[in-house]
Amino acid sequence: MARAATTTDAFTAVAEQRRREILEVLARGERSVGDLVVELHLAQPQVSKHLKVLHEVGLVAVREDGRRRLYRLEGRGLKPIHDWVAGFARHWEDRFGALDAVLEELTGERTDGNDHEG
Amino acid sequence: MGTTTRGSAVVTLPADDQILIVREFAAPAAAVYRAWTEPELVKRWWAGSMGTVTSAEIDLRVGGGWRWVMEANEGFEVAFHGEYRELAPAERIVTTEVYEAVPDAYAVNTLDFVESGGRTTLTMLVQHQNKEHRDAHIQSGMEGGMQTSLDALEDVAVSL
Numbered sequence: 538m539a540r541a542a543t544t545t546d547a548f549t550a551v552a553e554q555r556r557r558e559i560l561e562v563l564a565r566g567e568r569s570v571g572d573l574v575v576e577l578h579l580a581q582p583q584v585s586k587h588l589k590v591l592h593e594v595g596l597v598a599v600r601e602d603g604r605r606r607l608y609r610l611e612g613r614g615l616k617p618i619h620d621w622v623a624g625f626a627r628h629w630e631d632r633f634g635a636l637d638a639v640l641e642e643l644t645g646e647r648t649d650g651n652d653h654e655g
Numbered sequence: 656m657g658t659t660t661r662g663s664a665v666v667t668l669p670a671d672d673q674i675l676i677v678r679e680f681a682a683p684a685a686a687v688y689r690a691w692t693e694p695e696l697v698k699r700w701w702a703g704s705m706g707t708v709t710s711a712e713i714d715l716r717v718g719g720g721w722r723w724v725m726e727a728n729e730g731f732e733v734a735f736h737g738e739y740r741e742l743a744p745a746e747r748i749v750t751t752e753v754y755e756a757v758p759d760a761y762a763v764n765t766l767d768f769v770e771s772g773g774r775t776t777l778t779m780l781v782q783h784q785n786k787e788h789r790d791a792h793i794q795s796g797m798e799g800g801m802q803t804s805l806d807a808l809e810d811v812a813v814s815l
Contacts, residue, residue: 625674625793626666631703633664633678639690639700640682 547617550594555579556587563597563610570606672789674781684770685745687777691766692748697723717742721750737761745770752781760788 551557555577562568562576573584588608591597595614599606664678680687690696694711702708706727713721722736734755740763741749748766763782768775783789 622666622668622793626664626676628703628705629666629676629678630664631705632700633680633703635700635703636687636690637680639696640680640686643686643689643696644682 545594547594547596547614548621550590550596551618553587553590555583556591559584559587559591560596560610563608567607567609569608573608668789669780671786672783674783674789674793676777676779676781678777678779680775680777681773682775683745683773684768684775687768687775688745688748692742701725702727715739715742737764754792757788757791760784760791762788762792 551560558577559573562573568576570581570584570588573579573588574581577584588597588599592599592608596611597608597614598611599608601607664676667675667677669675690700692713692715694713697711697713698708701711701723702725706725706729708723709726709732710722710724712723713719717739720736720738722734724732724734726732736753736755737751739748739750741747746768748764750764750766751761752764753761761784765780765782767778769778770776781789781792783792
């Protein structure tokens with residue numbers, strides 16, 4: 538089986554479907570490895586391996602609770618992905634800001650003919 | 656992140672070959688439709704602050720074509736063209752869209768204008784032929800290039 542190419546950031550980490558599933562479960566609350574094994578019907582070594590990757594890229598945090606280790610979603614780690622989509626949104630928002638100005642003029646000059654274009 | 660007077664564009668990725676952009680405007684649907692279909696109006700907003708629209712040709716009928724050209728502030732030109740598939744004044748525009756730098760790929764854009772209380776919500780669905788084209792499109796709106804493949808991104812990211 539081909540080893541995943543360098544998993545160095547949030548983007549490559551969430552490109553793997555199992556890891557996204559783990560994040561979705563953690564988004565609902567803290568889980569131990571055992572909880573994830575049960576909820577996702579995965580083998581424990583597989584869950585541990587994915588958690589290790591997710592932890593390395595900062596998408597999950599872990600804390601000790603007695604003898605258990607509890608994992609939780611680290612929302613800040615998703616920021617680069619969020620920003621990626623947000624960049625596209627900004628691009629459109631820049632256009633729409635200009636469109637707002639045009640619309641303001643259109644709605645403000647109903648009665649007159651439009652001779653504003655020189 | 657909510658605003659009161661003006662909407663803010665919300666972008667989601669409903670499927671891995673789609674982009675959905677939703678934005679509210681403080682104007683009736685007829686005005687928003689005009690701004691999308693009259694060349695002199697398109698010229699005034701389509702480039703935003705990114706450049707200047709140097710040409711906006713519009714043959715406003717089903718089967719008619721359009722071609723919009725922008726000169727970016729950095730000096731290069733970007734051109735898009737397409738063909739109208741559906742036109743319902745103040746309600747809907749369905750058109751193909753080709754970015755001329757990537758002439759083999761096209762998207763089908765469906766714009767719905769829904770007016771309520773004098774304000775209009777524009778819902779723009781961009782349907783690409785495949786995920787690669789969709790991702791390339793998103794990146795075209797960005798400064799750096801981030802080569803990555805993301806499935807179902809919206810599940811985890813956009814819900815933040």
